[in-house]
Amino acid sequence: MARTIKEDVQPFSSDRNLHIVAVTACATGVAHTYMAAEQLEKLAKAYRFSIKIETQGVLGLKNPITEKDIINTELVVIASDITIDNPSRFAGCRVLNVCINSLLLKPAEVIAAIRKSLNLPRGTVIDL
Secondary structure, eight states: OOOOOOOOOOOOOGGGOOEEEEEEEOSSSSHHHHHHHHHHHHHHHHHTOEEEEEEEETTEEESOOOHHHHHHOSEEEEEESSOOSOGGGGTTSOEEEEOHHHHHHOHHHHHHHHHHHTTSOTTOEEEO
């Protein structure tokens, strides 16, 4: 009888109401930008945190992050292989920079980095 090993998903504490904002962008602004956004949405659902994702792709800037979003966020995830538009707006925030391939291929490492980032002071930047 074959058994399926289910990954042990430990959600973020529900009493924390974790809010994350993210920006995804790739060099061509096509597939990887949107694949990264989709992966972040899956992680948010699996680990029970809220996320707002701004995509900077060939279709232009979609779902822009507002000043209010930035004030209310606990972490900014930048999933990009290029310099995003207007990165200075995240000054003073906890920022996790991750390359898109890492996000797509090693999501458990990204979740571990998110958990670690939340314990660091605001203004900290982590490159994964």
